[in-house]
Amino acid sequence: MLGKCLENVRATTPLVHNITNYVTVNDVANVLLACGGSPIMSDEPDDVSDITSICGGLNINIGTLNKSSIEGMRVAGLRAQELKHPILLDPVGAGASALRTNTAVNLMKNIKFTVIRGNISEIKTLALGSGTTKGVDADVADAVTEETLDGAVQFVKDFAKKSGSIIAITGAIDLVSDGEKCYVIRNGRPEMGKITGTGCQLSGMMTAYLVANPDNLCEAAAAAVCVMGLAGEIGWSRMQEGDGNSTYRNRIIDAIYNMTPEILEKGAKYEIK
Amino acid sequence: MLGKCLENVRATTPLVHNITNYVTVNDVANVLLACGGSPIMSDEPDDVSDITSICGGLNINIGTLNKSSIEGMRVAGLRAQELKHPILLDPVGAGASALRTNTAVNLMKNIKFTVIRGNISEIKTLALGSGTTKGVDADVADAVTEETLDGAVQFVKDFAKKSGSIIAITGAIDLVSDGEKCYVIRNGRPEMGKITGTGCQLSGMMTAYLVANPDNLCEAAAAAVCVMGLAGEIGWSRMQEGDGNSTYRNRIIDAIYNMTPEILEKGAKYEIK
Amino acid sequence: MLGKCLENVRATTPLVHNITNYVTVNDVANVLLACGGSPIMSDEPDDVSDITSICGGLNINIGTLNKSSIEGMRVAGLRAQELKHPILLDPVGAGASALRTNTAVNLMKNIKFTVIRGNISEIKTLALGSGTTKGVDADVADAVTEETLDGAVQFVKDFAKKSGSIIAITGAIDLVSDGEKCYVIRNGRPEMGKITGTGCQLSGMMTAYLVANPDNLCEAAAAAVCVMGLAGEIGWSRMQEGDGNSTYRNRIIDAIYNMTPEILEKGAKYEIK
Numbered sequence: 001m002l003g004k005c006l007e008n009v010r011a012t013t014p015l016v017h018n019i020t021n022y023v024t025v026n027d028v029a030n031v032l033l034a035c036g037g038s039p040i041m042s043d044e045p046d047d048v049s050d051i052t053s054i055c056g057g058l059n060i061n062i063g064t065l066n067k068s069s070i071e072g073m074r075v076a077g078l079r080a081q082e083l084k085h086p087i088l089l090d091p092v093g094a095g096a097s098a099l100r101t102n103t104a105v106n107l108m109k110n111i112k113f114t115v116i117r118g119n120i121s122e123i124k125t126l127a128l129g130s131g132t133t134k135g136v137d138a139d140v141a142d143a144v145t146e147e148t149l150d151g152a153v154q155f156v157k158d159f160a161k162k163s164g165s166i167i168a169i170t171g172a173i174d175l176v177s178d179g180e181k182c183y184v185i186r187n188g189r190p191e192m193g194k195i196t197g198t199g200c201q202l203s204g205m206m207t208a209y210l211v212a213n214p215d216n217l218c219e220a221a222a223a224a225v226c227v228m229g230l231a232g233e234i235g236w237s238r239m240q241e242g243d244g245n246s247t248y249r250n251r252i253i254d255a256i257y258n259m260t261p262e263i264l265e266k267g268a269k270y271e272i273k
Numbered sequence: 274m275l276g277k278c279l280e281n282v283r284a285t286t287p288l289v290h291n292i293t294n295y296v297t298v299n300d301v302a303n304v305l306l307a308c309g310g311s312p313i314m315s316d317e318p319d320d321v322s323d324i325t326s327i328c329g330g331l332n333i334n335i336g337t338l339n340k341s342s343i344e345g346m347r348v349a350g351l352r353a354q355e356l357k358h359p360i361l362l363d364p365v366g367a368g369a370s371a372l373r374t375n376t377a378v379n380l381m382k383n384i385k386f387t388v389i390r391g392n393i394s395e396i397k398t399l400a401l402g403s404g405t406t407k408g409v410d411a412d413v414a415d416a417v418t419e420e421t422l423d424g425a426v427q428f429v430k431d432f433a434k435k436s437g438s439i440i441a442i443t444g445a446i447d448l449v450s451d452g453e454k455c456y457v458i459r460n461g462r463p464e465m466g467k468i469t470g471t472g473c474q475l476s477g478m479m480t481a482y483l484v485a486n487p488d489n490l491c492e493a494a495a496a497a498v499c500v501m502g503l504a505g506e507i508g509w510s511r512m513q514e515g516d517g518n519s520t521y522r523n524r525i526i527d528a529i530y531n532m533t534p535e536i537l538e539k540g541a542k543y544e545i546k
Numbered sequence: 547m548l549g550k551c552l553e554n555v556r557a558t559t560p561l562v563h564n565i566t567n568y569v570t571v572n573d574v575a576n577v578l579l580a581c582g583g584s585p586i587m588s589d590e591p592d593d594v595s596d597i598t599s600i601c602g603g604l605n606i607n608i609g610t611l612n613k614s615s616i617e618g619m620r621v622a623g624l625r626a627q628e629l630k631h632p633i634l635l636d637p638v639g640a641g642a643s644a645l646r647t648n649t650a651v652n653l654m655k656n657i658k659f660t661v662i663r664g665n666i667s668e669i670k671t672l673a674l675g676s677g678t679t680k681g682v683d684a685d686v687a688d689a690v691t692e693e694t695l696d697g698a699v700q701f702v703k704d705f706a707k708k709s710g711s712i713i714a715i716t717g718a719i720d721l722v723s724d725g726e727k728c729y730v731i732r733n734g735r736p737e738m739g740k741i742t743g744t745g746c747q748l749s750g751m752m753t754a755y756l757v758a759n760p761d762n763l764c765e766a767a768a769a770a771v772c773v774m775g776l777a778g779e780i781g782w783s784r785m786q787e788g789d790g791n792s793t794y795r796n797r798i799i800d801a802i803y804n805m806t807p808e809i810l811e812k813g814a815k816y817e818i819k
Contacts, residue, residue: 021587022295022568022571022587023571023572023575023585023587024572024575025295025296026296026297026299026300026469026470026572027572029296029297029469029470030468030469030518030519030522033467033468033469033518034467034517034518034519039296039469040366040369041294041295041296041336041337042337042366042370043337043339044337044338044339044340044372046340046372047338047339047370047372047373050369050370050371050372051366051369051370054369063587064587064588064589064590065590065593066589066590066593066614067590067592067614068339068340093586093588093597096586096596096597096600097588097593097596097597098596099590099592099593099596100593194579194580194803195576195579196572196575196576196579196585197572197575234515238515242780242784242797242800242801242804243800244580244799244800244801244802244803244804245576245579245580245799245800245803246576246580246795246796246797246798246799246800246803247796247797247800249519249576250519250520250523250796251515251519251520252519253517253518253519254515254516254517254518254519254520255515255517256517257467257517257518257519258515258517295568298568298569299569299570299572299573299742299743302569302570302742302743303741303742303791303792303795306740306741306742306791307740307790307791307792312569312742313639313642314567314568314569314609314610315610315639315643316610316612317610317611317612317613317645319613319645320611320612320643320645320646323642323643323644323645324639324642324643327642341612341613507788511788522792523792523793523796524788524792524793525792526790526791526792527788527789527790527791527792527793528788528790529790530740530790530791530792531788531790
């Protein structure tokens with residue numbers, strides 16, 4: 001089933017509009033190409049409405065936001081919503097600054113996101129911080145471990161129900177829930193945290209998966225998480241002596257490029273709770 | 274002859290001012306260094322006039338444009354024109370949004386570009402869309418194939434004459450014309466389309482070629498196209514099992530770094546029509 | 547001793563706020579991760595105060611500055627100063643434009659930088675250009691060679707004393723001085739100049755070293771210079787036929803990722819004058 005989600009991406013080459021940070025934008029573009037999609041980047045308020053109109057989905061990432069791009073996010077989001085495009089929010093750094101928290105919260109008020117994808121700290125900020133103007137303290141952000149798993153699954157289900165969005169929390173264990181079921185995914189490697197932007201890359205790729213699988217959004221989101229984690233495992237297996245995080249970055253994207261439905265079905269490690 | 278164009282770049286290290294998108298800017302800088310040039314990036318209107326004055330040429334790329342950078346393009350373009358520097362326009366996404374189309378058209382009204390380089394869809398937009406405020410439909414954009422070649426050659430010659438710029442259309446078959454002759458170039462590989470920004474990279478490198486070869490601008494532009502395509506072939510030949518588009522990106526830039534006049538003369542596949 | 551500086555970075559994972567150019571920002575982030583630190587990027591004036599408050603140090607790089615990011619630099623710098631965080635200035639292109647020179651000079655008036663790191667031309671501009679509104683001519687910028695070394699050492703000591711900042715000048719020979727002693731460092735390879743942003747990468751990494759070694763700032767700065775140069779040597783030793791500057795970039799970052807105190811102590815080539 002996950003393999004079918006991948007096939008649908010390769011078969012339809014979804015065009016994804018990205019308003020994303022300038023740190024990892026090149027990797028996001030190359031990952032979108034690697035997975036079978038096609039990227040367009042635009043954040044200028046006067047440009048985004050036209051651009052999002054020719055795309056199939058919208059990926060909003062609030063890293064390195066600025067006043068102009070925040071307005072671009074608003075305009076693009078409303079237009080994409082009008083067009084019933086899947087829209088993903090990656091609340092980078094929500095909780096780390098008031099501007100980021102407020103931007104994410106305000107976007108959520110006006111735009112119904114198909115998926116919100118972040119780390120546990122960012123998602124907890126959005127779940128707890130609505131209506132306040134302060135970032136929540138980072139201490140709230142407990143990692144999802146085997147010990148805390150049941151509570152985390154309940155949290156993600158509850159927030160998915162409350163927000164009306166599919167919630168994807170990525171970390172050592174990844175959780176993807178639509179409020180009813182929750183995918184618990186154990187692909188990936190800890191060394192992926194030593195590369196900037198694997199989360200941003202996943203958000204871009206996940207948007208392509210959503211566009212290509214409109215009738216199976218939750219599974220499509222989970223499939224993208226599995227692809228990313230599995231690519232991290234395959235990329236790591238190709239590392240040689242002397243290689244480090246820069247080469248690892250390349251090998252992960254390469255593994256996404258070479259991913260097939262068969263490799264994905266065989267390598268995906270998940271259960272549904 | 275193409276080899277001589279390359280030699281001139283390596284001998285003079287042309288300094289190129291780039292106003293370019295934040296998606297592929299790092300690759301543009303590294304390609305400029307690889308080919309023997311030197312990059313400077315600046316888009317702030319208060320900065321660009323000084324920067325372009327110390328450079329030999331200007332590369333304007335309208336991907337991820339914003340209100341401030343559009344003004345930067347105007348200011349830099351007028352200053353570079355005053356200094357008689359070669360100026361290249363890469364109309365990324367012209368036709369995809371009104372802002373992009375209009376920005377390209379307005380720049381063309383005020384600045385005489387030495388070269389305009391884009392894909393067939395972007396160039397057709399500029400050829401047909403002048404004076405309108407709407408992006409042309411993407412359906413107009415037919416790929417250049419052996420079957421449509423004669424018509425495309427005529428189109429590019431006509432637009433070069435009308436615009437007074439050398440026109441470079443890149444795709445499966447590349448065309449470079451000054452209105453009289455037309456280079457028809459068959460280097461490159463289809464997998465280059467799976468890497469973000471090979472077009473942007475070419476625009477940066479081509480500007481260096483223009484600066485270093487002021488008396489042979491059309492040939493210099495064609496030489497840069499051949500270098501890019503040939504580097505794509507050489508890079509591909511070095512790919513190993515498990516490699517994908519991220520490694521391919523590195524190998525292409527590496528091949529530009531190691532390109533010599535001899536390799537270029539031997540590998541360039543072109544005819545003049 | 548240099549090895550201890552490295553150990554302290556790995557032991558404490560310093561969080562570094564970077565206001566840096568969009569050309570090399572991805573490499574800066576990956577180098578910070580490779581060396582054992584953690585990067586955050588933010589340049590929006592309304593965001594930077596919160597962000598810098600949760601970090602341990604601030605890296606200000608004026609490449610691709612714009613009106614908004616200049617204000618961001620000012621706000622973040624004042625806040626970081628208030629918090630007694632180490633602050634580094636990388637005056638990219640000072641001397642190349644009035645805006646860049648003035649921005650660096652104005653920042654120096656209001657913010658006491660822990661370290662100013664640049665090439666000889668940029669540092670000479672700051673030493674000579676204070677109070678003027680013109681970039682100094684690039685002819686002033688003589689490379690530091692064995693022949694000019696004594697004069698250069700005196701210059702860097704004098705400017706360190708006058709400015710109250712540690713001054714780091716990088717080039718074929720690197721100099722790091724706090725006004726009393728001067729580290730003269732001979733690591734590195736000339737081919738590093740064929741990669742965009744090795745200087746920016748060093749500035750990011752150096753900031754992490756400053757944060758982790760508050761009692762040995764000058765040595766920490768010198769250690770970061772040695773790590774970068776030595777990584778350039780190790781990365782070069784792993785180059786294979788056909789590799790070029792793009793692969794070299796990856797191998798340098800990989801070498802930083804794999805650097806140990808032992809490798810550093812053994813490979814660092816420096817004397818104190």
